Amino acid sequence: MRARERWALGLAAACAAGTFAAAMTLGLPGTTGGLAARILWSVRLPEALTALIVGGGLGLSGLLFQLVLRNPLADPYVLGVAGGSTFAAVAATLFLGTAAAGGGMALRGAAALVGGLLTLAGLMKLAGGKPETLLLGGVVANTAFAAGARMLTVWLSPEQLAYVTTFLVGFIPTPPAAIPLLLGIPCLYTLARFMPRGRGLDLLLLADDEARATGLEVERVRREALLLATVLAAAAVTLCGMLGFVGLVVPHLARLTAGRRHRVLVPASFLLGAAFLLAALTAGKLVGGSWLAPVGVYTSLVGAPVFLVLLVRSSRRELP
Amino acid sequence: MIELRSVHFAYPGAQRLLRGANLVIRPGEVVALAGPNGAGKSTLLRIAAGLLAPSEGEALLDGRPVESWSRVARAKQLAYVAQSPKTPEEWRVSEIVELGDYPHREQPPAPRPLAIRLEEVRTRLGLATVWERRADSLSGGEAQKVSLARALVQDTPNLVLDEPASHLDLANQMVLFRSLSELATQGRSVLLATHDVNLSRLFGQRLVLLNGEGIVKPMPEGAEEQGRLLRQAFGVAFRPVELSGTLCWFPDPRGENPAEATAYSGAREDGGPKGPGGR
Structure with missing residues (x-):
């Protein structure tokens, strides 16, 4: 690993650690002793863990989508994968209730995963390998799924409606600590799978035939990366609903700081994604002061201008 | 191998x-x-x-x-x-x-x-x-x-x-x-x-x-066979030039591709050594 890559990874880790500490401690109500400790352990810690894993997962998901589809605009939300997951999760809420823990969560998670996978598979078949068609189809699918999800709200009970609203806005819940840890499994698997063999992902940037002739099982790696990216996005949706721009912006920030090699980009995207969502969570707490901050609003408010800056920067560079 | x-x-x-x-x-x-x-x-x-x-x-x-x-x-x-x-x-x-x-x-x-x-x-x-x-x-x-x-x-x-x-x-x-x-x-x-x-x-x-x-x-070895094979493969006539003992072949603009040949001779009649299909 080169000096710059080590430096960038260290910086990303410091960002993640700093924002984690901030999310744990900033804006704590002025209580002392037992109550503060209880808030720290049973509210702040599960929230911060959720943000860490979901943010990191979205960063990884965006990186893999952008690589496999050879498109810097790809991300689970743009591609409609998150839209499909959200619609399926809202439908599951309608039929199964809002039980956040245990079976309800698992079933909603399964619905989100199936919704995401079916959306991706359908769009890929429709697009026939054309990235522009895939992206445009994804935008259309997202809009349609959002309308569909809103339509379902007509039949929801007030309690379900309140839940689904937070879900559509994007929020960080305070689940039992076991749940974010459970969803950390796909993240850990992705890191373990692609970090030591980041070079395999690098070869996907060559012409397919050249990557094959260099020893890469192109189709298998591509399929695996797409599946993992979808699982990560569905996991994020299951826990937190719609969190726009994390998967889109984070891989760009990672490339800007850590260079282009995936052995570094994979962990950097995870760490920066975690830091981004943790920062949004903290900002939500500081600005809104509510228990359930609309984190998705903050990620979009920050993510959109950052992405515009990156876009303008890259298009300027292409001019003669 | x-x-x-x-x-x-x-x-x-x-x-x-x-x-x-x-x-x-x-x-x-x-x-x-x-x-x-x-x-x-x-x-x-x-x-x-x-x-x-x-x-x-x-x-x-x-x-x-x-x-x-x-x-x-x-x-x-x-x-x-x-x-x-x-x-x-x-x-x-x-x-x-x-x-x-x-x-x-x-x-x-x-x-x-x-x-x-x-x-x-x-x-x-x-x-x-x-x-x-x-x-x-x-x-x-x-x-x-x-x-x-x-x-x-x-x-x-x-x-x-x-x-x-x-x-x-x-x-x-x-x-x-x-x-x-x-x-x-x-x-x-x-x-x-x-x-x-x-x-x-x-x-x-x-x-x-x-x-x-x-x-x-x-x-092939012989000049004639080489010229014939090239013409058959590419559909145009070739001319040989010997260079360091190797017979090199170049497509002949006045060769047997009828369209090219006509354009070339037309250009020449206009009074100038212009290329094929000359302006």
Whole structure:
């Protein structure tokens, strides 16, 4: 690993650690002793863990989508994968209730995963390998799924409606600590799978035939990366609903700081994604002061201008 | 060693492109494959590299069917450069070239250290001045050399190169063909597609032609036979010029392609030595 890559990874880790500490401690109500400790352990810690894993997962998901589809605009939300997951999760809420823990969560998670996978598979078949068609189809699918999800709200009970609203806005819940840890499994698997063999992902940037002739099982790696990216996005949706721009912006920030090699980009995207969502969570707490901050609003408010800056920067560079 | 035995191939719904092509490239040999556009040169190269399965016949790599090799084991034996290679934007040249080391990350390790192989291709292909430049700032020819360098770092006994000289200037073409001859003297087998029917022969390399019939024909000995084969393959007349003991062939603008011949004589009658189809 080169000096710059080590430096960038260290910086990303410091960002993640700093924002984690901030999310744990900033804006704590002025209580002392037992109550503060209880808030720290049973509210702040599960929230911060959720943000860490979901943010990191979205960063990884965006990186893999952008690589496999050879498109810097790809991300689970743009591609409609998150839209499909959200619609399926809202439908599951309608039929199964809002039980956040245990079976309800698992079933909603399964619905989100199936919704995401079916959306991706359908769009890929429709697009026939054309990235522009895939992206445009994804935008259309997202809009349609959002309308569909809103339509379902007509039949929801007030309690379900309140839940689904937070879900559509994007929020960080305070689940039992076991749940974010459970969803950390796909993240850990992705890191373990692609970090030591980041070079395999690098070869996907060559012409397919050249990557094959260099020893890469192109189709298998591509399929695996797409599946993992979808699982990560569905996991994020299951826990937190719609969190726009994390998967889109984070891989760009990672490339800007850590260079282009995936052995570094994979962990950097995870760490920066975690830091981004943790920062949004903290900002939500500081600005809104509510228990359930609309984190998705903050990620979009920050993510959109950052992405515009990156876009303008890259298009300027292409001019003669 | 690369070997094709009566290879037939047709793309789905299209006419048969290859109809019993035979070709052997022994260790120490450079074979240049020429032929008209659409004759199936790239297809033949992809079959030889194990990237495409023939409809009939077989492709052998070091005596074993090419598809029987595992992907990594094959990548240690054969390197390939596509006709339109991709050099990932925003990557540095050194990083792209290093990608060629991928198969050697798995056991057994490469016989020669990566640093030595990198230094060797950097010098051989004259990449020192662009080594730390980003790929999106390279010219077409420089990018082509970078892709070739990546394949050379793979350090394989067999090389399959699809038109490696198409974007190179004349000096770089000389560098390329000389390098290929040197690599062959180290015992490598090199198969390349080209549109230049002379350069490889000037370097003592074997030229074969893929004509419209989908079979591979070696360049014959006699001048008359050579001219006839070239005319039959490309559909235009050729004129010979002897250069360092090698008979070089150039398409004759006043040759037998009726459209070209008429345009040329018309231009001359207007009173000037203008090119074919002159303005």
